[in-house]
Amino acid sequence: MQLKKVTYFKMIIRLDANYEKANLNEIVQECTHLNEIEKKGLNDLLIKFEQMFDGQLGQWTGKPYEIELKAGATPYHSRPFALPKCYEKKNVYVK
Secondary structure, X not given: OOOOOOOEEXXXXXXXXXXXXXXXXXXXXXXXXXXXHHHHHHHHHHHHOHHHHOOXXXXXXXOOOOOOOOOOOOOOOXXXXXXXXXXEEEEEEEX
C-alpha cells in the first residue's frame, strides 16, 4: 500500500478594519499618571511621529536585510501577534 502525500495550506484573508486617525491631544490628556511636563514631552514625541497615527496601515519600503545567526542557532518564525478572529476569513485547501 502506497501512501498519498497530501499538502495542506491555509489562506487567511485580512478583512478591512475601521482605522481612524488618533486624537493625540486627547490620548495625552487621558494619561492621568503623568505630570504636565511629562504630558508635554509625550505630546511633542507623538506629534514628531504623527504620520504613524494617521489611521492607515503602512508597508515596508526599506531595503531587504539579513540577520546573522550564531553558529548552531535555529531560526524561529512566528506571527508577532494573533489577528483578532473578527478580522480574518479562513479558507483551508487540500491539494
